[in-house]
Amino acid sequence: MIHALVSSPANHARLDEIRGEQVLLSDSPSSVSDDAIQEMPVVLMQSYSVHGNEASGTEAAILYLYYLAAGEGPAIDEALYNAVIIVEPMQNPDGRDRFADWVNRNRGGVATMDSQDREHSEPWPGGRTNHYWFDLNRDWMVTQHPESKGRIELFQTWRPQVLTDHHEMGSGSSFFFQPGIPSRKNPNTPELNVRLTEEIATYHAAGFDAIGSTYYSEEGYDDFFYGKGSAYPDINGSIGILFEQASSRALRATVSDGELHYAFTVRNQFVASLTTLKAGIAMRADLLTYQRDFYATSLEMAQKNRSGGWILDLDDGRTRAQLFAQLLKRHRVEFYELTQDVQVNGKTIRAGNGLVIPDEQPQYRLIDSFTERTLEYQDSLFYDVSTWTLPLAFDVNLHSYSGNLSSVSGEEVISVALDGGSLVGGEAQHAYLMRWNRFYAPRALNRFMEAGIPVNVAHKPFSILVDGEKVWFDRGTVVIPLKGRDTPGKTWDANTVHTIAKMAVKMDHVEITAAHTGLTPDGPDLGGGSMADLTKPRIAMTAGSGASSGQTGEAWHAISERFRMEVSLIEPSRFGGADLSRYNTIILTASGLSDAASNNILSWTRKGGNLIVLSGATSWALRNNLVDIESMSIDMDSLTENLDYHQMDEARGAQAIGGSIFQVDLDTSHPIAYGLKDQMALFHQGSTLYSFTGSPGQLIGSYSMNPLMSGYISEEKLAQLPGLASVIATGEGRGNVIAFMERLNFRAYWYGSQRLFFNSIFFGRSF
Numbered sequence: 001m002i003h004a005l006v007s008s009p010a011n012h013a014r015l016d017e018i019r020g021e022q023v024l025l026s027d028s029p030s031s032v033s034d035d036a037i038q039e040m041p042v043v044l045m046q047s048y049s050v051h052g053n054e055a056s057g058t059e060a061a062i063l064y065l066y067y068l069a070a071g072e073g074p075a076i077d078e079a080l081y082n083a084v085i086i087v088e089p090m091q092n093p094d095g096r097d098r099f100a101d102w103v104n105r106n107r108g109g110v111a112t113m114d115s116q117d118r119e120h121s122e123p124w125p126g127g128r129t130n131h132y133w134f135d136l137n138r139d140w141m142v143t144q145h146p147e148s149k150g151r152i153e154l155f156q157t158w159r160p161q162v163l164t165d166h167h168e169m170g171s172g173s174s175f176f177f178q179p180g181i182p183s184r185k186n187p188n189t190p191e192l193n194v195r196l197t198e199e200i201a202t203y204h205a206a207g208f209d210a211i212g213s214t215y216y217s218e219e220g221y222d223d224f225f226y227g228k229g230s231a232y233p234d235i236n237g238s239i240g241i242l243f244e245q246a247s248s249r250a251l252r253a254t255v256s257d258g259e260l261h262y263a264f265t266v267r268n269q270f271v272a273s274l275t276t277l278k279a280g281i282a283m284r285a286d287l288l289t290y291q292r293d294f295y296a297t298s299l300e301m302a303q304k305n306r307s308g309g310w311i312l313d314l315d316d317g318r319t320r321a322q323l324f325a326q327l328l329k330r331h332r333v334e335f336y337e338l339t340q341d342v343q344v345n346g347k348t349i350r351a352g353n354g355l356v357i358p359d360e361q362p363q364y365r366l367i368d369s370f371t372e373r374t375l376e377y378q379d380s381l382f383y384d385v386s387t388w389t390l391p392l393a394f395d396v397n398l399h400s401y402s403g404n405l406s407s408v409s410g411e412e413v414i415s416v417a418l419d420g421g422s423l424v425g426g427e428a429q430h431a432y433l434m435r436w437n438r439f440y441a442p443r444a445l446n447r448f449m450e451a452g453i454p455v456n457v458a459h460k461p462f463s464i465l466v467d468g469e470k471v472w473f474d475r476g477t478v479v480i481p482l483k484g485r486d487t488p489g490k491t492w493d494a495n496t497v498h499t500i501a502k503m504a505v506k507m508d509h510v511e512i513t514a515a516h517t518g519l520t521p522d523g524p525d526l527g528g529g530s531m532a533d534l535t536k537p538r539i540a541m542t543a544g545s546g547a548s549s550g551q552t553g554e555a556w557h558a559i560s561e562r563f564r565m566e567v568s569l570i571e572p573s574r575f576g577g578a579d580l581s582r583y584n585t586i587i588l589t590a591s592g593l594s595d596a597a598s599n600n601i602l603s604w605t606r607k608g609g610n611l612i613v614l615s616g617a618t619s620w621a622l623r624n625n626l627v628d629i630e631s632m633s634i635d636m637d638s639l640t641e642n643l644d645y646h647q648m649d650e651a652r653g654a655q656a657i658g659g660s661i662f663q664v665d666l667d668t669s670h671p672i673a674y675g676l677k678d679q680m681a682l683f684h685q686g687s688t689l690y691s692f693t694g695s696p697g698q699l700i701g702s703y704s705m706n707p708l709m710s711g712y713i714s715e716e717k718l719a720q721l722p723g724l725a726s727v728i729a730t731g732e733g734r735g736n737v738i739a740f741m742e743r744l745n746f747r748a749y750w751y752g753s754q755r756l757f758f759n760s761i762f763f764g765r766s767f
């Protein structure tokens with residue numbers, strides 16, 4: 001990401017040296033004395049407009065850079081001598097591009113104040129999000145997008161003592177700076193962090209008092225979720241500060257007490273930039289000391305709280321485990337090769353197939369908070385999700401290990417490359433068999449389909465002989481024949497099949513076995529009726545006004561960016577007249593479809609289409625009687641009958657599910673759950689829960705008897721949850737409908753449940 005490093009000429013001449021001293025605060029806190037701290041500059045990272053349509057931040061950043069570069073006099077000289085300032089003026093270039101394009105082409109010679117004017121109302125999906133419509137201010141922890149990967153690398157290279165994140169909020173407000181709501185601080189953030197934030201706030205207050213701008217703190221926003229820019233620093237020994245300026249949206253807007261001008265909002269952001277610098281200089285030694293002590297106490301906590309660390313199993317879900325390890329590495333987590341077989345939780349992890357993550361390392365607190373399961377909360381209201389437990393999202397086995405770590409650890413692993421693909425048995429004479437166990441297996445399957453090679457899926461387990469030994473294959477194994485079944489004597493270009501098989505092993509890390517005959521010792525033969533034809537998906541998806549841009553963007557990113565497949569994005573309003581016969585798969589993310597659109601989709605489904613209903617479209621499917629479910633209700637009247645007026649908001653809010661992780665029982669004999677385990681963690685966001693009222697065999701996933709794995713849910717809703725509907729697959733005419741109640745692709749880091757999504761795309765027509 002584009003950024004500027006600003007400091008005095010003398011500091012610039014020895015930047016590497018300064019950085020070397022800075023990182024000792026976290027890498028080796030005991031080696032940094034109080035005297036040494038007195039001589040060190042403070043590092044400030046000031047970041048702007050991660051939401052692209054909150055534009056005033058970026059304008060202020062340019063002014064601020066000008067001030068830093070051109071300012072003269074003792075005050076600026078002292079500041080530049082005592083600080084290294086990292087300015088990231090634009091955290092979300094694609095979002096800002098959409099916003100700026102819209103407002104600039106809708107303004108005339110005189111700026112209009114009318115909120116109904118085009119300049120004031122951006123079209124779907126707006127400029128808040130990045131290219132794939134992801135909120136980058138939820139990506140700091142999971143770092144799935146290039147903007148965040150670059151930003152975290154910059155952050156971890158310099159490890160600033162203060163990071164500020166400049167936003168905009170509703171026009172009717174004033175200016176917010178942290179601290180946020182006290183009861184919604186993450187318990188893993190030290191109390192001293194809040195005290196320092198309060199002290200920094202006095203500088204902002206003084207700056208705003210001086211120009212006569214109004215402001216507030218503590219009455220809104222929280223520091224709970226470490227995936228946000230203002231909270232991520234808090235688990236890295238730094239102080240994260242959120243700024244929110246009332247937005248003018250356009251050049252000027254009408255507000256309750258008159259007019260709000262864009263220039264005014266830029267000025268406030270500029271002043272907050274200056275007061276941050278002022279606070280950073282004045283509190284320099286305290287901030288540096290806080291960071292050093294944060295890391296010193298992290299090591300003490302690691303020694304006191306636990307003995308040992310974690311072992312990540314690379315054998316089970318190897319690709320996902322390696323992707324998880326890459327994520328940890330981006331946050332400076334240290335881990336080592338496993339050099340001995342170890343027993344954990346009744347399972348043997350073999351040498352070379354695990355990573356050893358010791359507790360005793362600087363990022364102990366970060367590892368703990370990224371991987372923990374949370375069931376108790378101080379507050380029942382959340383600005384965002386209540387949990388993120390990364391091992392559940394990646395569906396990997398991260399075992400706590402209390403044995404002697406040093407005796408099983410080898411070399412430190414500096415970087416992790418995806419690997420583990422295998423081709424057993426050489427060049428096949430009859431067919432290749434690809435197990436449906438690896439994350440990128442759908443991408444490999446698509447390679448064969450793109451080349452026009454017919455492929456089948458096994459609906460029953462079977463075995464083949466490999467070097468005289470019987471080897472079993474599960475349901476969901478993809479059979480890629482070298483000989484035609486329906487056209488006698490027809491063979492494909494065998495060399496093409498061999499080449500793609502090798503490429504899939506290398507690029508998609510899949511496990512492929514060569515079969516030299518179609519006869520199998522157990523289960524169906526390779527040319528039998530249990531090996532069903534698969535057709536290449538031709539996919540359309542609702543994208544546009546009425547659809548959830550978040551869910552649509554997640555699915556788009558998964559299909560097009562991650563799995564390299566074509567998908568047509570169609571405006572919901574055009575579904576009524578669209579020629580749907582071009583597609584065999586439609587993904588719905590919108591509930592508000594017109595009658596014409598609904599009828600077109602229904603008739604297409606009945607003619608044999610594969611309709612995938614994501615959670616944003618559940619109520620549409622319910623209205624059109626495609627799924628047999630009923631929404632559950634809570635008797636709010638009886639829950640609130642003894643409450644006073646001021647308690648009502650909280651009582652209602654406590655019934656919301658902002659984002660929690662539930663365990664779901666899956667019927668893995670159904671194609672939609674092929675290759676998965678019988679129980680799986682899924683992410684639920686949205687307060688409506690559904691009971692299933694249909695026929696046996698259609699409920700593929702339901703909440704387990706003890707479903708809450710991590711996160712907040714009210715007691716009343718938790719009591720209802722066991723057995724309720726999560727995944728439904730049903731026939732409709734000659735077609736199929738598959739409905740998911742969960743956010744399978746949530747924020748691109750739910751690698752575990754994303755496999756259900758791709759099963760529905762590839763196997764949705766084979767039941």
Ligand SMILES: [Zn+2]
Pocket residue numbers: 051054167168
């Ligand atoms: Zn924002």
